[in-house]
Amino acid sequence: MQSTKYNALHIIDLVILAAIFFYSPIITSFHYFIELQQAGLAAPENLEFSEADNYSSIGMELLSLGVAWLYLMLRKFQFAQLPFSFNKNTLPLTLALILFTGAICHLFANTFSPEILTEPTITDSTLMENATPAQTESENLWDYFSLSLILFALLNGFYEEIFFLGLVFCVEKKWLPFALIFALIVRFAFHTYQGLFSATVVFLFGVLLMLLRFKIRNVVPFMLAHSFFDVFGLGLPLWLFTTFN
Numbered sequence: 001m002q003s004t005k006y007n008a009l010h011i012i013d014l015v016i017l018a019a020i021f022f023y024s025p026i027i028t029s030f031h032y033f034i035e036l037q038q039a040g041l042a043a044p045e046n047l048e049f050s051e052a053d054n055y056s057s058i059g060m061e062l063l064s065l066g067v068a069w070l071y072l073m074l075r076k077f078q079f080a081q082l083p084f085s086f087n088k089n090t091l092p093l094t095l096a097l098i099l100f101t102g103a104i105c106h107l108f109a110n111t112f113s114p115e116i117l118t119e120p121t122i123t124d125s126t127l128m129e130n131a132t133p134a135q136t137e138s139e140n141l142w143d144y145f146s147l148s149l150i151l152f153a154l155l156n157g158f159y160e161e162i163f164f165l166g167l168v169f170c171v172e173k174k175w176l177p178f179a180l181i182f183a184l185i186v187r188f189a190f191h192t193y194q195g196l197f198s199a200t201v202v203f204l205f206g207v208l209l210m211l212l213r214f215k216i217r218n219v220v221p222f223m224l225a226h227s228f229f230d231v232f233g234l235g236l237p238l239w240l241f242t243t244f245n
Contacts, residue, residue: 157227
């Protein structure tokens with residue numbers, strides 16, 4: 001009965017929204033990937049970005065969110081169907097998501113490419129929006145946790161998962177399987193600049209989140225878990241323990 005209260009999105013809506021959210025990151029990511037391939041280079045493991053880079057990415061995402069909001073308003077989308085809530089279960093669920101998805105991605109990466117987790121794999125949506133810490137000294141690590149990075153991570157967690165785990169699940173039920181496949185392709189596409197293996201790890205992360213989304217209706221824990229991985233890297237941040245030793 002609840003589904004009859006809301007107007008479902010069509011597949012074409014999802015394609016348009018994907019273009020609004022991710023067209024630029026996908027094009028930039030593919031361009032960077034092709035350049036690396038033509039030069040015979042591997043994607044860099046350590047990426048460093050300034051506060052200006054982070055704030056620029058924040059501005060880009062806010063602009064895209066504004067355009068998406070206008071489109072949804074024109075479509076008379078009912079935002080109440082997006083399941084947002086912050087309650088006593090939110091943080092425990094966030095921790096559970098971090099440990100579960102992080103452990104699986106960590107195991108996958110270590111099994112098939114052991115060197116990939118010498119530094120964490122990032123999950124940012126706009127090309128090179130945030131970085132993994134390239135240093136090993138604790139004083140440099142603290143410098144890495146800037147206000148701009150934290151703000152970006154929080155916004156980016158919302159930005160990506162409002163699409164992948166929010167809007168994607170608002171399509172008509174008969175089109176949901178196609179919407180999920182499309183969303184996974186999109187998530188993979190804008191991470192190709194990290195290399196195909198890293199993009200595959202992110203793809204696995206997306207599959208896990210989608211499966212768990214059928215069990216956990218509230219999208220806030222997913223957003224917070226994503227934000228955590230944007231800061232610490234996709235996987236279990238075991239490198240933190242060696243950093244301070």
